[in-house]
Amino acid sequence: MKKILTTILLLSLFASCSVSPYYWGSYEKVTYKYNKNMTPEARANVMENYQSVINYCKQSTSKEVPPGIYADYGYLLIQDGQVDLGKSYMEKEMELYPESKKIVTYLLDRIK
Structure with missing residues (x-):
């Protein structure tokens, strides 16, 4: 009986x-640095990181773009004047994460 309970416990632990x-x-590190110190260099770094995460996930068969990345990246693009591209990323966020x-x-309405 002990063996069965031990086996069940181990299986549930691994599961x-x-x-x-x-x-x-x-994401976490560069976003924190950017929010702590909003310099142009930090902004470029965070945007580059978001784009690399998106590109990596597009090429991967097992990983997805995490919630929030498309919205964060889209919002930064809109702030940089790339409104249409930024909106498309934000719409992608809503499509993947309803x-x-x-x-x-709310953010898109504030842009108009």
């Missing part, structure tokens, strides 16, 4: 350890 379907790259629709719509 709870899952691998994220998302590729974050350096729960983001309310906040993304």
Whole structure:
């Protein structure tokens, strides 16, 4: 009986350890640095990182773009004057993550 309980416990422990379907790259680190110190260099770095995460996920068969990346990148593009491209990224965010629709719509409405 102990062997069965131990086996079940171990199996449930291993089953709870899952691998994220998302590729974050350096998202957390560069976003923190940018929000802490909004210099042009930090902005260029964060935009480059977001684009590299998106490109990596497009080429990957097992990883998806994490929630928020398309919206963050789109918002930065809009701030840089690339309104149509930025809007397309924000619409992609709403398409992939419908729960983001309310906040993304709010941001898009503020742009108009």
